Amino acid sequence: MIELVDFSKKYRKSDSPVVQNINLKAESGMVTALLGLNGQGKTTIIKAVCGIHYASSGKVYVSSANEKFDLSENPDPAKKHLGYMPETATLPENLTVKEFLHFARKIYAPDSGESGAVQSVIKACELEDVQDKKIKALSKGFRQRVNLAQALVHSPENIILDEPVNGLDPAQIIQFRKIIKKIAEDKTVLLSTHLMQEVSALCDRLYILNGSTIAFSGTKSELLEKTHRNTLEEAFLALTEKQTEEASL
Secondary structure, three states, X not given: OEEEEEEEEOOOOOOOOOEEEEEEEEOOXXXXXXXXXXXXOHHHHHHHHOOOOXXXXXXXXXXXXXXXXXXXXXXXXXXOOEEXXXXXXXXXXXXXXXXXXXXXXHHHOOOOOOOOHHHHHXXXXXXXXXXXXXXXXOOHHHHHHXXXXXXXXXXXXXXXXXXXXXXXOHHHHHHHHHHHXXXXXXXXXXXXXXXXXXXXXXXXXXXXXXXXXXXXXXXXXXHHHHHOOOXXXXXXXXXXXXXXXXXXX
């Protein structure tokens, strides 16, 4: 589980908070979406969950099956229970897929041994046909699967996906959705996106950021009911209308 409690973040004491009083919970067995226009704080929240920076106030928790970690106190023990797929990954072009994943596992979980973990994640991300190819020879779709595989290779219970299908063609997107749904059966998946099609296809619970705070939390049907709109796109725009207008000026 991933949980933020009254989380606020400002980068300098004199600044206004980038996000403030954020309460969010992503649970195992489902995909939770974090939505918002550019500049509304999605990246700030993702970095806090990954232990890249700390809360100015409030708490960020990550849970495994038996432990709960406070990232504001000491992020290091929590990191082995987190897998992060960045929107844009810098992958080692001259390594094969298999070589890179063995390397990534040693970095993330140096004391855990292999025990078939690399082959397991290669299968889960459907990389069998390219596992011995160098990364520089891969298509965009396969590179994204490698990016996902490195987030999974140490078997974390909590997965953070940042815009995972950006730049993929429709066939690749469908394949990627299938993989994400399978992962979410027994893991916590927090997905940051601005694509409502992905929310519709994948997500069970939504958190929408607007004006540095949570403007909505709930299910897709609850969002439509609250905004009195017929589509998720219309509902999202209704909640973020002021910010959308300001961004177009």
